[in-house]
Amino acid sequence: MKLIDNFLAVLSQSLSPHQISLAPDTLTTYAQDWSNILTPKASAVIFPESTEQVAMILKEASNHAISIVPSGGRTGLSGGAVAQNGEVVLSLERINFIGPLQETALTLKVGAGAITQAVHEHCEPNGLTWPVDFASKGSSQVGGNIATNAGGVRVLRYGNTRNWVLGLTAVTMDGTIHHFNGELEKNNTGFDLRQLLIGSEGTLAVITEATLKLAPLPRSKLVFFFSLDGFSSAISLFTHARKKMPNLSAFECLDRASLDSVVSHFSKPSPVKTPGEVYVLMEIENTPFEEAEAFLSELFDKNLVLDGVMAQNDREAAHLWQYREGVAESILAGNRVHQEDVSVPVACLTEFYSVIQERYRQSLPGFKVFFFGHIGDGNLHIFIPKPAGLETAEFISKMKKSDEELFQVLAGFSGSVSAEHGIGILKRHALHFSRSTAEIELFRGIKRTFDPKGLLNPGKVC
Ligand SMILES: Cc1cc2nc3c(=O)[nH]c(=O)nc-3n(C[C@H](O)[C@H](O)[C@H](O)COP(=O)(O)OP(=O)(O)OC[C@H]3O[C@@H](n4cnc5c(N)ncnc54)[C@H](O)[C@@H]3O)c2cc1C
Structure with missing residues (x-):
């Protein structure tokens, strides 16, 4: 009997049959993510329903030398x-409870598999929100958001995911259940292992539960959409807006090609008359x-924009957001796309x-x-679809x-090769452009401490 058969046989004594799948469709679906360019190959998909089950699964995986890939949305x-x-x-999707919400502490306890948007919807009636927000929120999970230290469209005002996580329950490969930081706002008792796990991309431990910090929902939001004559004008507008509007919560940018892609893919008219x-x-x-x-x-008087509209109500605001949030989807639709997610200091953006x-x-x-992104954070996404007629192998080689x-170029600006999407497999070869050799050695030492056998999400990050 192979190790994997032995492992699954042991698990089947404690889990119900619907928690272990070997169905080819399930294997393909759960072994892939949205990058969609690597060939998926998994041996099994397991659906634990509690932290204790995760602990049992990891302990047995460690005993049987089975590698595990934690999976969110x-x-x-x-x-x-x-x-x-x-x-x-290891899919966390069934550990998806939401609540209880503590109104005094402004915290919410959730399972790692809770969908990001469902968390927002749960908080809204209480006038609260978890301010981690982006286009994939309808599918992404809190565990995945934490494991990637997700950014998004309101980092400018609220910061990254790591600002909004108070405590974590996580399981290491030896099956130990850890509670990092409990629900403490203040805790200066040595290393903050909660923060170490945030952004570790499932390589150190499996996150099963989190205590999230919540923010009051803004009383009102105003959304504008502008056309400008070039990127440097966008940065001038940003500089001006930041001074004049202290409650600026998003400053997102898309180039002409990106807007055209949204307009054509979703059959929508351009939101502004002047291109x-x-x-x-x-x-x-x-x-x-x-x-x-x-x-x-004032923006028109000072010629800071070519054209612009301001949403008059929530429906119009949501409509304007679709032009930004639909960019990635419109470019990815049916295409093989090479993607970059880079950042430089905001002051260097125009030159970069x-x-x-x-x-x-x-x-x-x-x-x-295509260029678009969260330019208020110095973060640009660059998407390059494979031209029709070009062989995939040649496309890959050109992209390399x-x-x-x-x-x-990025290293010359002290930039990051992955501003918010993480390193995973696809950016591993580029890590050394943003991190020194000594830093990468420290990464590897930390990895060995958490996962000495190297069984958790192998081949990712470092
Ligand atoms: C259209 C679109 C727009 C996007 N916009 C943004 C954006 O603006 N900002 C941004 O930051 N990202 C963005 N992303 C990327 C992505 O949505 C985020 O990285 C998100 O946080 C991933 O969550 P997930 O649940 O889908 O994680 P997955 O893709 O399932 O996993 C991501 C990583 O986390 C690990 N992981 C997942 N769950 C756990 C867990 N419970 N414990 C330990 N490790 C775990 C996985 O092993 C993997 O390494 C976008 C993606 C798309 C498709």
């Missing part, structure tokens, strides 16, 4: 949740309407953008290159060369 874009070498996928080279979606919280209107007319735009023009003639050049 599989919306990741760097292959972190991909099983490609016959690993066993631009670059578009900005801006959101401001808790600001009187009259103040926002005055701000808008102009350098790489020119570089792409010269090195990839005939390719469509192109990446090498991009990362060299």
Whole structure:
């Protein structure tokens, strides 16, 4: 009997049959993420329903030398949740309880498999929110958000996921259940292992439960959509808006190609009449309407924008957000797309953008290159679809060369090769552009301490 058969036989004594799947469809679905370019190959998918079951599964996996891939909503874009070498996928989707909510402490206890949007919907009637928000929130899970230290569209105001997690329950490969930081706001008793786990992409421990910190829902939100003549104008607008509007909560950017892609994919008219080279979606919280209107007319008076609209109600605001949130989906639809998610210090953005735009023009003639992202955070997404007619192997080889050049430029700006999507498998080769050799050695030492046999999410991060 093979090790994997032995392992599954042991598990089947404690789990019910519907918690272990070997069905080919399930194996393919759960071994893949949204990056969708690696070939999935899993041996089994297991669906634990409690922290104790996760502990039992990991202990047995360790005893039988079985590699485990923790799996959330599989919306990741760097292959972190991909099983490609016959690993066993551990799906957290059934540990998805939400609550209780503590109104005094402003906390919410959830299972790692709770869907991000469901958490928002649970908090809303209480006038509260978990301010981790982005286009994949309808499928991503809190455990995945924490494991990737997800960013999103309101990092500008609220920061990354790590600001919004008070405590974690997590299980290490030896089957030990840990409670990191409980529900304490203040706890200076040595290393903060909760923070170490946040962003560790399932390589150190499996997160099963979290105590989330909540924020009051803003009393009001105003959303604007602008067209501008170029990227440097977007940065000037950002500088101006940041000074004038202290409650700026989102400053998102898309280039002309990205807006065209959304307009054509979703058959929507452009939200502004005057076309631009670059578009900005801006959101401001808790600001009187009259103040926002005055701000808008000042932008036109000072020629800071070519055109712009302000949503008059929540429905119009949601409509404007679709132009930004639909960008990735519209480009990915049916295409093989090479993706980058890079960041540089905000002050360097204009120069960085102009350098790489020119570089792409010269090195990839005939390719469509889409730029969009969270520019208020210095974070740009670059999507390059495979041109029709180009062989996949040639596309991959061109992208490899192109990446090498991009990362060299990025290193010159002290930037990051992965601003928010993590390293996973797909950015592992590039880690050294953003982290020193000594840092990567420290990573490996930490990994060995948590998972000495190297069985948890092997081949990811470092
Ligand atoms: C259209 C679109 C838009 C996106 N926009 C953004 C954005 O604005 N900002 C952003 O940061 N990301 C964005 N993403 C990427 C992605 O949605 C996030 O990284 C998200 O946090 C991943 O959550 P998930 O549950 O899908 O995790 P998965 O993809 O399932 O897993 C991601 C990683 O976390 C690990 N993991 C998952 N669950 C656990 C757990 N319980 N314990 C331990 N490890 C675990 C996995 O092994 C893997 O390494 C976007 C993706 C798409 C498709």
